[in-house]
Amino acid sequence: MGYRKIRGVTPPGQYFLQGDEACAEGAVAAGCRFFAGYPITPASEVMEHIVRRFKDCDGVFVQMEDEIGSIAAMIGASWAGAKPMTSTSGPGLSLMMENIGYAAMTETPLVIVDIQRAGPSTGQATRPGSGDMLQVKYGSHGDYEIIALSPWSVQEIYDMTIRAFNLAERFRVPVFVLSDEGVGHLRENVTVEQEVTVFERDKAPGQPPFHTDEPGGVPPMPCFGDGEKLLVTGSTHDPFGYRKTQVSEVHERLVSRLVGKIRNRADEIVDTDSYFLDDGPDVLLVAYGITARAALSAAKVLRDEGQKVGLLRLRTIWPFPERVVVESAQKCKEVVVPELNQGQICREIERLLDRDVISLPQTNGETMKPTKIIEFVRERAVTQP
Amino acid sequence: MSKHLYKYLRTEVFPTPFCSGCGHGILMGAILRAIDELGYDMDGMLFVSGIGCGAWIPSPHFAADTLHVTHGRPVAFATGAKLFKPSLKVVVISGDGDIASIGGNHLIHAARRDIDLTIICANNGIYGMTGGQVAASTPLGMRTSTTPDGNRERPFDLCKLVEAAGGTYVSRYSVHQVKPLIRSIQRGLEHTGLSFIEVLSPCPTQFGRRNVSGTAFEMLQTLKEDCVSRQKAETMGSEELKYKIVTGEFVTS
Amino acid sequence: MRSLVAHIEINQAWCKGCQICVEICSRGVLGYATDVSDKGFRPIIVEKIEDCTGCIMCELMCPDLAITVEKVEK
Numbered sequence: 001m002g003y004r005k006i007r008g009v010t011p012p013g014q015y016f017l018q019g020d021e022a023c024a025e026g027a028v029a030a031g032c033r034f035f036a037g038y039p040i041t042p043a044s045e046v047m048e049h050i051v052r053r054f055k056d057c058d059g060v061f062v063q064m065e066d067e068i069g070s071i072a073a074m075i076g077a078s079w080a081g082a083k084p085m086t087s088t089s090g091p092g093l094s095l096m097m098e099n100i101g102y103a104a105m106t107e108t109p110l111v112i113v114d115i116q117r118a119g120p121s122t123g124q125a126t127r128p129g130s131g132d133m134l135q136v137k138y139g140s141h142g143d144y145e146i147i148a149l150s151p152w153s154v155q156e157i158y159d160m161t162i163r164a165f166n167l168a169e170r171f172r173v174p175v176f177v178l179s180d181e182g183v184g185h186l187r188e189n190v191t192v193e194q195e196v197t198v199f200e201r202d203k204a205p206g207q208p209p210f211h212t213d214e215p216g217g218v219p220p221m222p223c224f225g226d227g228e229k230l231l232v233t234g235s236t237h238d239p240f241g242y243r244k245t246q247v248s249e250v251h252e253r254l255v256s257r258l259v260g261k262i263r264n265r266a267d268e269i270v271d272t273d274s275y276f277l278d279d280g281p282d283v284l285l286v287a288y289g290i291t292a293r294a295a296l297s298a299a300k301v302l303r304d305e306g307q308k309v310g311l312l313r314l315r316t317i318w319p320f321p322e323r324v325v326v327e328s329a330q331k332c333k334e335v336v337v338p339e340l341n342q343g344q345i346c347r348e349i350e351r352l353l354d355r356d357v358i359s360l361p362q363t364n365g366e367t368m369k370p371t372k373i374i375e376f377v378r379e380r381a382v383t384q385p
Numbered sequence: 386m387s388k389h390l391y392k393y394l395r396t397e398v399f400p401t402p403f404c405s406g407c408g409h410g411i412l413m414g415a416i417l418r419a420i421d422e423l424g425y426d427m428d429g430m431l432f433v434s435g436i437g438c439g440a441w442i443p444s445p446h447f448a449a450d451t452l453h454v455t456h457g458r459p460v461a462f463a464t465g466a467k468l469f470k471p472s473l474k475v476v477v478i479s480g481d482g483d484i485a486s487i488g489g490n491h492l493i494h495a496a497r498r499d500i501d502l503t504i505i506c507a508n509n510g511i512y513g514m515t516g517g518q519v520a521a522s523t524p525l526g527m528r529t530s531t532t533p534d535g536n537r538e539r540p541f542d543l544c545k546l547v548e549a550a551g552g553t554y555v556s557r558y559s560v561h562q563v564k565p566l567i568r569s570i571q572r573g574l575e576h577t578g579l580s581f582i583e584v585l586s587p588c589p590t591q592f593g594r595r596n597v598s599g600t601a602f603e604m605l606q607t608l609k610e611d612c613v614s615r616q617k618a619e620t621m622g623s624e625e626l627k628y629k630i631v632t633g634e635f636v637t638s
Numbered sequence: 639m640r641s642l643v644a645h646i647e648i649n650q651a652w653c654k655g656c657q658i659c660v661e662i663c664s665r666g667v668l669g670y671a672t673d674v675s676d677k678g679f680r681p682i683i684v685e686k687i688e689d690c691t692g693c694i695m696c697e698l699m700c701p702d703l704a705i706t707v708e709k710v711e712k
Binding site: 033034036060062064065066068073074075076077078079080082084098099102224225227228229230231232233234235241242243 | 429445450453455464466467469472
C-alpha cells in the first residue's frame with residue numbers, strides 16, 4: 001500500500017490533446033475507474049473522453065440526473081473501492097457543495113475537476129473565469145479542508161490529475177483540479193510516460209476508519225463488502241463511525257483532525273513554480289491557471305525593458321502556499337496579482353503579508369492578455385517613485 | 386425479537402432512538418426477518434439511508450455496512466456503490482421526506498434506470514425528526530405543525546410515481562400487515578432491478594397526537610381501517626376509495 | 639392444566655412501554671406491572687403464559703425488538 005509505480009494504460013509517447021481530454025487521460029492513468037457526471041460547458045469533454053477511455057479499461061460510467069447525484073454516486077463508489085472522478089463547472093459545483101462537506105466529514109477520497117467559467121450564476125458558459133477559487137475551499141458549511149491544484153497547460157492538467165488522485169487517496173479528502181475554460185479547451189502536446197506513480201489505499205482490516213493515534217493523521221480506509229461492517233455517517237462520529245452528536249469532545253477532536261491532516265502536511269502538498277525570483281525583483285507577480293501564462297509573457301517583456309519583474313506561479317491553491325508566498329514577497333516592492341475574478345486570491349495574499357497587495361482583476365469572460373499586465377506594471381513603475 | 390436474529394444487530398446501541406410506538410421499529414424487525422429467511426449474508430449487503438427518523442432504521446442498528454448520507458440523496462449514493470461493486474446487495478431504507486420529497490428526483494431516475502436496488506420507504510406522512518411539519522406524503526386535511534388548519538396539498542401516490550417512472554417491483558404495505566410486509570420485502574430483495582416498497586409506518590408523536598390518537602395501537606387500528614387490498618379496491622368506486630389507502634403489490638414484472 | 643406452548647421474554651431495557659403487544663394479543667397474555675418504572679410507565683409483564691398460542695404477533699409487532707417468543711419443544 002502507499003505509493004507504487006504502475007504501467008500506464010495509455011501507450012507512452014506524444015499526444016496532441018485538448019485540456020479536458022488530457023485530464024481524462026490523467027484520470028485513467030491514475031487508476032480512476034468510476035466517473036459520475038452531468039453535462040456542463042466547458043467541462044463536458046472530460047466526461048465524453050473518459051467514456052471512450054473506459055471502454056479499454058472496464059471503467060464504470062454513469063450520467064446522473066444532476067450534479068448532486070454525481071457527487072453522491074462518487075462517494076458511494078469510493079467506499080465501494082473506486083477511485084472516482086467527476087467534472088463540472090460553476091453551476092454544477094454549487095450544486096455539489098453539500099456533499100463536498102459530506103466527503104470531507106467522512107474522509108472520502110474523490111477528485112472533482114472544475115473547468116471554471118465566467119460566473120456568477122449562468123454567467124458566460126463558454127468563457128473562462130477563476131471565480132470558484134474560494135468556493136472550493138469555503139463553499140460547504142462548517143470547518144474542513146480540501147486540496148485544490150491549478151494547472152496552466154495541457155501537460156500539467158494531465159500530470160496534476162494523476163497527482164490529484166494520489167493526494168485524494170493519501171489524505172482521504174476531496175481534491176479539486178481547479179482549472180479554467182482557457183486550459184480546458186486549449187490544445188497542446190502531452191507527453192505520456194510508460195510508468196505512473198499511484199497511491200493505493202491502506203485498508204487495514206479491523207482498524208478504526210475514522211481515527212488514528214498519530215496527531216492529525218490519516219486513518220486507513222476499508223471498503224464496503226469486505227466484512228468490516230462499516231458505519232459511515234456525515235454526523236459527528238467516533239473512531240468506528242458511531243454517531244456521537246451530543247458529545248462536545250468527539251466533535252472537537254474530529255473537526256480538528258479533519259483540518260489538521262491537511263494543514264499540518266501543507267509542505268507535502270504545496271507546489272509552486274517561480275521565474276526570475278533569484279535577483280530579488282522589484283515587482284512580484286503571483287498568478288495561477290491560464291493567467292499565469294500571460295503573467296510569464298509579461299514578465300519576460302518587462303525584464304527585456306530592464307524592469308526587475310518576477311513570477312510566482314501557484315500550482316497548489318489549497319492548502320494555500322503561505323510560506324512560499326511570504327518568502328517570495330519579502331524583498332519585493334510591489335506584489336501584483338492578476339486573476340480572472342475580482343481579487344479572490346489577492347485577498348488571501350493580503351491576509352498573509354503585512355502590506356498592500358495590488359489586485360489586477362478581470363471579469364469580462366476573456367483570458368487576460370500579457371499587454372494588460374505589461375501596461376499595468378509600466379504604469380505603476382512610472383507613477384511609483 | 387428471536388435471539389437468533391440478534392446477530393444482525395449492533396445490540397450495544399439498543400434501545401433504539403425511536404419514540405414509543407413508532408412504526409419504524411416494526412419495519413426494522415420485518416426487514417431483518419426477511420433477510421434471515423432468505424439466508425442472506427449481511428457482510429455482502431450495504432444499507433444506505435439519508436436524514437430523518439427512517440434513515441436511522443439501518444444506521445447504526447444493522448450489523449452490516451451502512452452509509453448514512455445527506456438529506457435526500459441515499460438513492461444516488463446507492464447507485465454509485467452498486468454500479469461500481471455489483472456483487473453488493475444494496476438496500477436503501479429512508480423516510481418519505483428523504484426519498485420522495487427532497488430526493489424525489491433520484492427516486493424517479495433510479496426507477497427509470499431500473500438499477501438493481503431495493504428501496505424501502507418508511508412513510509409516516511410527516512417530518513417527524515424536525516417537529517412534525519407537513520410532508521409530500523401527508524394526507525389531505527391532516528394537521529401538522531406547518532398546516533395547523535389542515536393540509537390543502539394533495540400527497541404523492543409514491544407507488545404510482547415509481548411505477549410510472551419504470552420501477553419493476555412496486556408494493557405498499559402497512560406495518561400492521563407485518564407478515565405480508567415481510568414477504569414483500571423478500572420479493573423486493575430477490576427481484577433483479579429496481580424494487581420499491583412503500584411502508585406505512587405510524588408516527589404517534591408528531592402525526593398521531595395532532596390527528597388520530599397519541600397511542601400507537603389506536604394508530605395501527607386506524608391504519609387497518611384505512612387500508613384496503615388491491616384486489617378489494619378493484620371492486621370499489623372512486624368515491625369509496627377517496628380516503629382509503631390501497632395496499633399490495635402493484636408491479637411484479 | 640395444559641402444557642405451555644411458548645415462553646415469552648421481555649427485554650425491559652429495550653421496551654418503551656408502547657403497549658402494542660398488550661393490545662394486539664387476542665388472548666390477553668401480556669399485562670402491566672403494578673408499579674411505574676424509572677422510565678415512567680408500567681412495565682409490560684407476562685400475565686397468562688398458559689394462554690399463549692405462540693403466534694408471535696407480539697414479537698413481530700414490537701417496535702423495540704424487545705419481545706422474544708420461544709416455542710416450547712414438545
